[in-house]
Structure formats: structure tokens, C-alpha cells
Amino acid sequence: MNSYGEKFRISMFGESHGELIGVVMDGVPAGIPLCEEDFLADLDRRRSGSKGTTPRTESDTPHIVSGVVEGHTTGAPLTVVFRNENTVSKDYSAFRDCPRPGHADFTASVKHNGFNDIRGGGHFSGRLTLTLVAAGVVAKKIASGVTFSASITQIAGVSDSAQWENILDAAIAEGDSVGGIVECVCAGVPAGLGEPFFDSLESDIAHLAFSIPGVRGIEFGDGFAAAAMKGSGHNDCFVDAHGHTATNGAGGINGGISNGNPVVFRIAVKPVSSISKIQNTFNFKTGKVEEFSVKGRHDACIALRCPVIVEAIAAIAIAQHIL
Numbered sequence: 001m002n003s004y005g006e007k008f009r010i011s012m013f014g015e016s017h018g019e020l021i022g023v024v025m026d027g028v029p030a031g032i033p034l035c036e037e038d039f040l041a042d043l044d045r046r047r048s049g050s051k052g053t054t055p056r057t058e059s060d061t062p063h064i065v066s067g068v069v070e071g072h073t074t075g076a077p078l079t080v081v082f083r084n085e086n087t088v089s090k091d092y093s094a095f096r097d098c099p100r101p102g103h104a105d106f107t108a109s110v111k112h113n114g115f116n117d118i119r120g121g122g123h124f125s126g127r128l129t130l131t132l133v134a135a136g137v138v139a140k141k142i143a144s145g146v147t148f149s150a151s152i153t154q155i156a157g158v159s160d161s162a163q164w165e166n167i168l169d170a171a172i173a174e175g176d177s178v179g180g181i182v183e184c185v186c187a188g189v190p191a192g193l194g195e196p197f198f199d200s201l202e203s204d205i206a207h208l209a210f211s212i213p214g215v216r217g218i219e220f221g222d223g224f225a226a227a228a229m230k231g232s233g234h235n236d237c238f239v240d241a242h243g244h245t246a247t248n249g250a251g252g253i254n255g256g257i258s259n260g261n262p263v264v265f266r267i268a269v270k271p272v273s274s275i276s277k278i279q280n281t282f283n284f285k286t287g288k289v290e291e292f293s294v295k296g297r298h299d300a301c302i303a304l305r306c307p308v309i310v311e312a313i314a315a316i317a318i319a320q321h322i323l
Contacts, residue, residue, distance in 0.1 A: 007323035016120030022081035023131035030075030045308035097285035102273030136312020139319035150307035175276035180303025191260035200256025208313035221251025
């Protein structure tokens with residue numbers, strides 16, 4: 001459905017081109033200082049405008065409509081909404097007949113019998129990640145002893161950031177897109193958070209990571225490289241009585257439970273599906289494979305705006321276990 005969590009439960013609502021989008025957070029402890037200005041720094045980090053991002057610009061002004069009185073949370077459900085102010089819905093009318101490759105146009109239509117809001121991707125749009133960032137701001141306050149820091153480590157398979165501008169220029173010129181990898185480090189996570197098996201800390205982080213549209217994979221610590229290592233190289237040997245280790249191949253989690261070292265994970269973000277480059281795909285109205293190009297305002301690399309979203313989902317997962 002559209003909700004996640006138990007102790008800290010979030011519910012997202014709205015569509016990309018609807019009147020507004022928002023998030024309801026239940027289980028927020030009373031007495032946390034909170035005002036609308038607290039959201040601005042992280043919301044600005046997600047904002048479009050730089051090279052490779054969509055030209056659609058929104059004010060992304062947060063409006064707290066419940067759960068806060070006199071600058072503090074009340075313990076009641078906390079609701080934050082954002083109005084959609086810059087929508088151009090005519091660009092999407094043809095996608096019912098010819099669903100965009102790589103998008104949810106087809107699957108959403110099948111699931112909802114053609115009644116889904118297709119404008120801007122509707123409820124499946126990356127626009128909804130704005131609500132994840134808002135929930136992450138509150139989660140970071142709940143997990144106040146933890147520092148969250150995410151950054152891009154690769155674009156189009158290239159780790160040298162000096163080359164990224166040229167890569168983006170080439171993709172934009174071709175009407176194409178590129179993907180990337182984002183790494184998140186959560187420092188100060190106390191040992192003992194998480195459960196074995198189904199409610200492991202990795203499970204919750206991974207669950208939330210795949211709520212970010214376009215995520216194709218996740219790894220913790222040494223990740224997939226561990227499959228080529230020996231145990232003597234992957235093991236993290238203890239160096240003190242606090243559980244600190246000489247290395248962090250496990251990414252700060254053993255047996256599904258945080259071990260007191262930084263929790264480190266990386267996500268793979270696909271190249272965005274909306275591209276103007278000509279593709280050949282099936283038209284469900286004509287019954288033929290035809291040339292297809294996506295018009296409108298789209299990112300060339302959605303990974304560029306992902307770091308703060310990745311921090312948010314990490315904070316939400318860790319707040320859930322702290323509570």
C-alpha cells in the first residue's frame with residue numbers, strides 16, 4: 001500500500017500533477033521542536049535546476065497542517081503537504097495508448113483498470129520523493145545522535161567527478177540519460193538496533209530504498225565484492241570492548257543488528273526512462289511497433305537529486321528501530 005512502519009509510520013499521498021502531495025507521520029514523539037523552516041535545507045538539496053535535472057521548478061514550500069502546536073510536536077499524527085504549482089499535463093495524454101518504456105504507465109493501468117492518473121506519472125512519480133525527504137527531516141530529529149551523509153560516487157560507471165559534466169552534456173545532447181551510484185554513511189548508530197531475519201536493519205533500509213523510483217540495487221559494506229573475497233579478508237576483527245572493528249566489510253550490521261560501527265550502504269540508480277531519443281515500442285491503440293520519443297521536462301540523471309532522499313530513508317528506518 002502507501003504506508004510503511006509500525007512505531008514510526010509514514011503514509012504518502014498525492015500525485016505529480018494533482019493539487020498537492022503530502023505525508024502523514026504517526027508515532028512521532030511529543031515535544032520535538034519542529035517548524036516549517038526545519039525542512040528547508042534538505043528540501044533544497046533535492047531541488048531541480050542544476051545541469052542534468054528537470055527544468056520543472058516548484059517552490060516545494062512545506063505546510064505543516066497537523067501535529068505541531070507552538071513549535072513542538074504534539075504526539076498526534078504529523079502531516080506535511082506541498083502544493084504542485086508548475087504542472088504541464090498535456091505532455092502525458094498519449095501515454096495511455098503508447099506506455100513509456102521503463103515506466104509504470106502499463107503496469108499502473110493494468111492494476112487500476114485504466115483509472116490511474118497518468119499525468120507526470122501520477123502517484124508513481126519521483127515527485128513523491130519530496131514527501132520522503134520531509135519524513136526524513138523528522139526521522140533525523142528522532143535519531144538525533146546519528147549523522148547521515150550521502151553522496152554520489154559514480155555517474156554512468158565513472159568515479160572521477162571531473163568527468164561527470166562532460167558525461168551529462170553528452171547524454172543531454174543525445175536526448176538520453178545516465179544512471180549513478182549513491183553511498184550513504186550513517187555514523188553514530190548505536191549497537192543493538194534491528195532484529196534477525198525479517199525485521200533486520202538491512203531489510204528495513206532495503207525496503208525503503210526500493211520505495212525510491214529508479215533504484216535497481218543495494219549493497220551494504222563490501223556488498224557484492226564480498227562474493228569474491230575470502231573470510232579472512234571480509235571479516236571485521238574487533239579492536240576494543242565497544243565493538244569497534246578494524247574494517248567495516250559488514251557495513252555496520254551483523255545478524256540484522258547494528259554493531260556500533262557506521263552503517264554504510266550504496267544504491268544503484270537507473271538511467272531515467274523518460275528520454276527524447278527515438279525508441280521503438282508498441283502502440284496499444286494501433287497494434288503496431290512505432291517510433292516513440294518522450295516530450296516534456298525530465299532529468300537526464302535522477303541520481304543527482306538522490307543523496308538527500310537516501311539519507312531520508314536511512315533515517316526513517318533507523319528511527320523506526322530507535323522507537
